[in-house]
Amino acid sequence: MAEIVSPPNGYRLLLPSDWVQIPLRHIEAEEAARRIATEAMGRVPADVPRDKLTPLRLELEGRLRAAIADAQKAKALDLYLPMRLDGEVNLGASIVVSEVRLPQQFAPDGSSVPASDPVDIAVRLMSRGEGMGLDLASGEIDGALAVRRECVVSADAGRGAELASRRVDYMVSVPGNPRQWFLAAFSTVGAGDPHDELADALVEWFDALMGTFRWSWT
Incomplete structure (x- = not known):
């Protein structure tokens, strides 16, 4: 290759x-x-x-x-939002794609410092944030290092989150750019309980969806 x-x-x-x-x-x-x-x-x-x-x-x-x-x-x-055939949108689930760019680090003499071990970087980044029952795992997606995080985020009416949500994040290192990471964040409230059967099924679906992820150079 x-x-x-x-x-x-x-x-x-x-x-x-x-x-x-x-x-x-x-x-x-x-x-x-x-x-x-x-x-x-x-x-x-x-x-x-x-x-x-x-x-x-x-x-x-x-x-x-x-x-x-x-x-x-x-x-x-x-x-990404689910749109049912009757025209209604189900905002009880969503996928938000963003990028995470690590700041450039410099030594005391002004020279740039190479990025440290990518696994350590990903785990440290993904370990930040709220949630309980944090679950971290690493592997590869389309030949790139990927770290998966799963947690439950508590309800917060002040932020417009009336229900607790189940969140699954995939952080994937961008080939050819050690300082840049792709982040896909899936969130669902299930049928009202982030641990119910619907939430479980949607998390399984999202894991399968990420298995179809491919980079493009078009």
């Missing part, structure tokens, strides 16, 4: 058709929410009374706008 001389400029995930990808770098939250809600209303069954569509669309737009704005505040790259 030829040596990689430049970092990838993208990635691919094999998402099911009922999930929508929202690139966050060059969009306005209001414009994106309106477009997605309009497309969703086009899939509402014909037997749904037309007079119910406007309030449904406005509610959907509001929820989408809030989710997009929150992800943009966190400087995320992409947001």
